[in-house]
Amino acid sequence: MKRYESLTILESSCLQEGIYSMTLDARAIAQEAEPGQFVCLYTDDLSRLLPRPISICDVDKETGTLRLVYRTVGFGTKEFSGKSAGDTITVLGPIGTGYSKVAEGAEAPKRILVGGGIGIPPMLLLAKEWKQAGYEVIAVLGYRTKDTFLLDDMEKYATCYVATDDGSLGTYGTVIDAIRENNLIPNGAENETVIAACGPMPMLRGLAGLAAERNVSTYVSLEERMACGVGACLGCITKTKSVDAHSHVHNARICTEGPVFDVKELCF
Amino acid sequence: MNTSVNLAGVILKNPVLTASGTFGSGIEYSEFVDLSKLGGVVTKGVAITPWEGNPTPRVAETTGGMLNAIGLQNPGLDVFCERDLPFLSKFDTAIVVNVCGHSEEEYVKAVERLAETNADLLEINISCPNVKEGGIAFGTNAAKIEEITRAVKKVARQPIIMKLSPNVTDITEMALAAQNGGADAVSLINTITGMKIDINRRTFALANKTGGLSGPAIKPVAVRMVYQVAQKVSIPILGMGGIACAEDALEFLMAGATAVSVGTANFHNPKVTEEIVEGIEAYMKRNRIEDINELIGCVK
Ligand SMILES: Cc1cc2nc3c(=O)[nH]c(=O)nc-3n(C[C@H](O)[C@H](O)[C@H](O)COP(=O)(O)OP(=O)(O)OC[C@H]3O[C@@H](n4cnc5c(N)ncnc54)[C@H](O)[C@@H]3O)c2cc1C
Ligand SMILES: Cc1cc2nc3c(=O)[nH]c(=O)nc-3n(C[C@H](O)[C@H](O)[C@H](O)COP(=O)(O)O)c2cc1C
Ligand code: FES
Numbered sequence: 001m002k003r004y005e006s007l008t009i010l011e012s013s014c015l016q017e018g019i020y021s022m023t024l025d026a027r028a029i030a031q032e033a034e035p036g037q038f039v040c041l042y043t044d045d046l047s048r049l050l051p052r053p054i055s056i057c058d059v060d061k062e063t064g065t066l067r068l069v070y071r072t073v074g075f076g077t078k079e080f081s082g083k084s085a086g087d088t089i090t091v092l093g094p095i096g097t098g099y100s101k102v103a104e105g106a107e108a109p110k111r112i113l114v115g116g117g118i119g120i121p122p123m124l125l126l127a128k129e130w131k132q133a134g135y136e137v138i139a140v141l142g143y144r145t146k147d148t149f150l151l152d153d154m155e156k157y158a159t160c161y162v163a164t165d166d167g168s169l170g171t172y173g174t175v176i177d178a179i180r181e182n183n184l185i186p187n188g189a190e191n192e193t194v195i196a197a198c199g200p201m202p203m204l205r206g207l208a209g210l211a212a213e214r215n216v217s218t219y220v221s222l223e224e225r226m227a228c229g230v231g232a233c234l235g236c237i238t239k240t241k242s243v244d245a246h247s248h249v250h251n252a253r254i255c256t257e258g259p260v261f262d263v264k265e266l267c268f
Numbered sequence: 269m270n271t272s273v274n275l276a277g278v279i280l281k282n283p284v285l286t287a288s289g290t291f292g293s294g295i296e297y298s299e300f301v302d303l304s305k306l307g308g309v310v311t312k313g314v315a316i317t318p319w320e321g322n323p324t325p326r327v328a329e330t331t332g333g334m335l336n337a338i339g340l341q342n343p344g345l346d347v348f349c350e351r352d353l354p355f356l357s358k359f360d361t362a363i364v365v366n367v368c369g370h371s372e373e374e375y376v377k378a379v380e381r382l383a384e385t386n387a388d389l390l391e392i393n394i395s396c397p398n399v400k401e402g403g404i405a406f407g408t409n410a411a412k413i414e415e416i417t418r419a420v421k422k423v424a425r426q427p428i429i430m431k432l433s434p435n436v437t438d439i440t441e442m443a444l445a446a447q448n449g450g451a452d453a454v455s456l457i458n459t460i461t462g463m464k465i466d467i468n469r470r471t472f473a474l475a476n477k478t479g480g481l482s483g484p485a486i487k488p489v490a491v492r493m494v495y496q497v498a499q500k501v502s503i504p505i506l507g508m509g510g511i512a513c514a515e516d517a518l519e520f521l522m523a524g525a526t527a528v529s530v531g532t533a534n535f536h537n538p539k540v541t542e543e544i545v546e547g548i549e550a551y552m553k554r555n556r557i558e559d560i561n562e563l564i565g566c567v568k
Contacts, residue, residue, distance in 0.1 A: 001299060002299055002300075004300055004537070004538050004539060042536060046332075046484070046512075046536075047331050047332045047484075048329060048331075049329065049332075049333070049334060049483055049484075049532065049533075049535060049536040050327070050329040050334060050535060050536070051535070051536075092538065224324055224325070225324070225325045225326070225327050225328065226327070227327040227334060227336065227532075227535045228290070228296070228534065228535050228538075229535075230296040230297065230299075230538065231292065231296045232290065232291055232292035232296040232297060232312075232534075233289070233290060233292075233327070233336070233338065233535065234312075234321065234326070234338050234341045235324075235326045235327035235336065235338060236324070236326075236327075237321070237324060237326070237341070238324070246343065247318055247319075247320075247321075247341050247342055247343040247347075248318055248343050248344075248347060249318050249319070249320045249321075249341065249343070250320070251320065251321065251341060256296075
């Protein structure tokens with residue numbers, strides 16, 4: 001069940017210039033959250049009405065905490081970054097269908113998690129859960145430079161490979177270059193592998209191409225402008241191959257049927 | 269204390285409804301709101317056949333409001349009657365079905381089909397593009413409004429609310445046209461056409477270029493239009509545009525609306541409709557108002 005509530009901030013810190021981490025006291029949401037889902041945050045300024053969707057980066061079900069990692073890009077994220085421990089923030093969540101979708105489709109033992117830039121945060125909870133479930137977890141993380149974030153956290157649950165835009169760390173190039181360079185999907189291993197990815201559209205399109213070429217099941221997390229965040233406004237759709245649950249017209253709602261989709265379902 | 273009002277012959281337990289297109293068919297918001305506490309639920313516009321809607325981006329935030337160009341995506345009446353109407357029927361609330369169409373025939377067919385259902389009221393959205401006339405909205409031409417109203421009234425079983433567009437020079441002319449055509453009520457306002465440029469991408473914020481502005485930013489325009497229409501027509505008014513709290517809703521009632529719809533505010537607070545119902549009751553208690561009907565149109 002989704003909750004709409006005002007939550008207390010337990011920790012807020014800057015991971016690197018423009019990237020922030022926030023931990024919330026979110027008992028109810030933490031209990032139900034699954035990897036790939038997100039929450040909507042609201043600003044305190046009533047002239048900015050719409051929700052800011054932010055992926056769930058980590059949860060601790062025992063302590064009831066929820067962690068979010070976000071980049072400051074505009075009004076809302078800048079306001080959030082100015083908050084400190086003890087302040088409150090209005091949150092709606094958990095929202096969407098996450099990587100639970102994968103379980104329906106595949107029992108492959110090897111899981112390659114691909115995160116590009118601010119698409120890395122949701123991969124943390126996924127790595128943790130898949131590691132606990134006994135899968136072999138590999139993470140391929142794309143950064144601009146050797147100035148990384150969340151890499152230490154990821155290393156707790158996954159064997160990590162890094163790609164950087166400037167070549168200052170790991171593979172010089174994209175996450176796809178890193179997958180090829182490290183031969184992460186050896187011939188014959190296609191059926192044993194599942195790729196899960198979140199990041200910019202060019203990266204996701206590239207992965208969709210790789211998935212088609214190698215016939216590897218691939219799931220991606222999409223973004224779109226949202227108004228309601230609950231599936232009512234039909235603002236956040238993506239074109240799909242099969243008819244959607246809501247309007248039966250090939251428009252899945254990213255906030256409801258997504259944000260995680262099997263690339264085979266999408267019209268990339 | 270009486271909070272019930274009579275909207276075109278249908279008694280609503282209170283004057284607070286949802287605005288079409290912002291509340292789906294209530295399914296999604298029923299997690300946050302007890303729909304039985306609302307005067308009514310106005311559904312997302314539905315047409316005789318499914319509509320795909322516009323490309324994305326479909327929504328954009330603006331100061332104090334938002335733009336949308338959803339393009340009336342809807343599953344068509346078959347799915348709506350099978351899935352959404354039975355869901356809404358479980359609640360003790362009035363069901364208002366918002367109808368869209370590309371042509372007069374499509375409106376008539378939809379209204380005919382809905383006559384067989386348990387919908388309590390029909391709201392006709394005439395801000396839809398008229399395909400025969402190059403996509404110009406039906407609702408900007410008084411003669412066309414009167415003609416469509418007459419045509420749907422001929423086949424309607426439920427009372428008909430004509431939903432007016434604010435994108436006209438004189439809204440009272442449009443309201444009078446609806447009344448002359450036999451409308452049982454009018455609702456206003458639909459969104460105001462606007463545009464936003466994304467200066468980083470150097471293109472339009474919405475794929476459709478233009479979109480409908482809604483939210484608190486449009487409220488003064490909406491209150492003014494409700495007031496003007498109330499001075500001219502004798503049929504009841506369902507008022508909307510930027511309502512985000514009980515005080516906003518009360519402004520519309522005092523300007524002459526019999527009931528109000530709450531739209532964009534749901535996106536900021538999914539519980540807002542129920543809070544508005546409670547806020548109106550609190551206002552009545554505080555001011556010792558026995559009957560909400562004393563407030564309707566009390567500002568002349
Ligand atoms: C499912 C999902 C998960 C996300 N997870 C994260 C995350 O974990 N970390 C992170 O840093 N960012 C994430 N984003 C992107 C994040 O939502 C935007 O960066 C944020 O909304 C920007 O808000 P702002 O007020 O700072 O920017 P502004 O530009 O002032 O925002 C204006 C409006 O545009 C919307 N908007 C702007 N950029 C985006 C975007 N990329 N996607 C959707 N709406 C946008 C805002 O919500 C707001 O309504 C996610 C987006 C989605 C859809
Ligand atoms: C996302 C969105 C979708 C809408 N869809 C419809 C619709 O299908 N039919 C309709 O008559 N009005 C539609 N509207 C207009 C609203 O019902 C309402 O008239 C308008 O938004 C003003 O009210 P508000 O400021 O409270 O949102 C829509 C508005 C929004 C924001
Ligand atoms: S944001 Fe409204 S349907 Fe997804």
